[in-house]
Amino acid sequence: MKFELTTLEHTKNPEIKWVLSELEKVKEQAVVAGDEERANNCWRESEALQLTLIYIEALHKIKRREYREAWYDLERCEIKCQFVLRNSSEEFCLNKNIYFISHQVSNLQSLYPYCVFSSPGMVVGYYSCGICDHKIRPRSRCSHVKGKIYNGKLCVHVAHDIELKEISIVSKPAQKYSVVHNDETLDFSVLEHLMAILEEAFEEWDVIRTTRKFPIDMFSRVELDSDCPCKGGIKFGQCCSKKAEVEIPHLDFVFRRDIPNLPGVRFPY
Amino acid sequence: MSILEKKDRFEVKEESLTRAELVRKASLSLTEIIKEKSLIILPSHGTVDEFYAGSLDTLDYLNDNDVDAEIYSTDEDYKELSLHGADIWLGTFFVSSIILPILTNLISSYIYDKLKAQKEDGISLKLIIERESGSTVSISFDGKVEKLDKVFTAIKELENEV
Numbered sequence: 001m002k003f004e005l006t007t008l009e010h011t012k013n014p015e016i017k018w019v020l021s022e023l024e025k026v027k028e029q030a031v032v033a034g035d036e037e038r039a040n041n042c043w044r045e046s047e048a049l050q051l052t053l054i055y056i057e058a059l060h061k062i063k064r065r066e067y068r069e070a071w072y073d074l075e076r077c078e079i080k081c082q083f084v085l086r087n088s089s090e091e092f093c094l095n096k097n098i099y100f101i102s103h104q105v106s107n108l109q110s111l112y113p114y115c116v117f118s119s120p121g122m123v124v125g126y127y128s129c130g131i132c133d134h135k136i137r138p139r140s141r142c143s144h145v146k147g148k149i150y151n152g153k154l155c156v157h158v159a160h161d162i163e164l165k166e167i168s169i170v171s172k173p174a175q176k177y178s179v180v181h182n183d184e185t186l187d188f189s190v191l192e193h194l195m196a197i198l199e200e201a202f203e204e205w206d207v208i209r210t211t212r213k214f215p216i217d218m219f220s221r222v223e224l225d226s227d228c229p230c231k232g233g234i235k236f237g238q239c240c241s242k243k244a245e246v247e248i249p250h251l252d253f254v255f256r257r258d259i260p261n262l263p264g265v266r267f268p269y
Numbered sequence: 270m271s272i273l274e275k276k277d278r279f280e281v282k283e284e285s286l287t288r289a290e291l292v293r294k295a296s297l298s299l300t301e302i303i304k305e306k307s308l309i310i311l312p313s314h315g316t317v318d319e320f321y322a323g324s325l326d327t328l329d330y331l332n333d334n335d336v337d338a339e340i341y342s343t344d345e346d347y348k349e350l351s352l353h354g355a356d357i358w359l360g361t362f363f364v365s366s367i368i369l370p371i372l373t374n375l376i377s378s379y380i381y382d383k384l385k386a387q388k389e390d391g392i393s394l395k396l397i398i399e400r401e402s403g404s405t406v407s408i409s410f411d412g413k414v415e416k417l418d419k420v421f422t423a424i425k426e427l428e429n430e431v
Binding site: 119125136137165172173 | 302329339340342349350351352354355391
């Protein structure tokens with residue numbers, strides 16, 4: 001069965017739910033019949049379809065300024081991409097836009113202003129294999145490899161006897177959902193700027209990180225004891241405040257199509 | 270600098286921990302396990318019995334690459350400390366000078382090829398290197414992956430020394 005899946009409207013197609021449920025049924029039948037390849041193919045197709053749905057929804061959540069909800073979806077996409085990429089051929093990943101989604105998820109995440117996260121530290125008594133339930137010890141393993149699929153099921157290690165030790169505040173979390181910011185206090189205007197131009201989820205775009213110089217007069221609202229806009233790591237008063245121009249980080253968005261009525265350069269200060 | 274950005278730490282110093290000391294503190298069964306091993310993965314910094322998450326993956330990688338490695342724990346006692354920051358907590362390794370010639374390649378291929386670390390990622394590791402005389406010297410590093418060269422240079426210098 002073929003159907004188009006590029007817009008939010010397409011994600012409402014009832015056939016998608018039916019296809020996902022059929023894939024699950026065929027996978028179960030393949031497992032019973034001992035047809036591992038067929039079961040794994042069902043897993044791939046299902047994951048790729050779910051990934052596309054989540055990615056389209058995430059993009060539209062950003063458009064609707066539901067930034068936190070979109071952030072959670074982007075993390076789900078990131079995790080799904082990681083496992084689909086690991087367990088699929090290059091051809092499959094190209095056909096299903098997995099490389100595209102993986103790249104754009106990373107781009108979108110990099111445009112968020114989130115920089116503080118909570119991070120639980122814990123002691124794990126032992127792990128067991130999610131496929132065969134084998135208790136994993138230093139000198140006792142099963143044949144399954146974490147992150148690979150077996151009979152249509154992803155091998156994960158399940159943690160047992162967990163003891164929470166501490167919660168740390170980190171800038172680079174392993175789990176990105178643990179944002180501690182209040183969104184109302186943050187500036188999402190870079191994403192807003194991008195979304196004003198981006199029309200479709202699978203439209204090709206990229207971001208180029210560069211710098212741009214602005215006359216010092218434009219920085220009159222920056223306090224001398226604030227961090228320098230050049231992001232050099234010291235205070236404005238000790239850094240660029242006496243220069244004629246200040247060179248600050250700048251993002252250029254590039255698109256494959258012509259953009260009529262380009263918005264002007266956004267100055268952050 | 271943000272308060273969340275850690276400063277790099279790199280230190281090479283004489284150590285008091287020796288193989289004899291490790292054996293003395295070990296149970297009888299653990300003594301048998303670690304006997305004559307070229308590399309022993311020790312518990313994480315500041316703990317006596319908890320190993321960084323992924324230590325068993327590191328152990329498998331070492332053994333798959335022909336290093337006679339072990340974990341300083343029995344199967345019954347082994348526990349993992351799971352720190353959920355994205356930094357790479359590689360751990361503490363007691364290393365016989367015999368494997369110094371392959372150590373740099375081994376560490377860098379594990380970090381770049383297996384863990385797919387990026388140059389901006391944070392990494393923490395400590396190598397306690399055992400000289401032929403039995404005395405030890407440690408190389409400790411906490412910082413960005415791109416600055417790991419300092420560790421590799423120190424390994425090279427020790428290789429020339431021992």
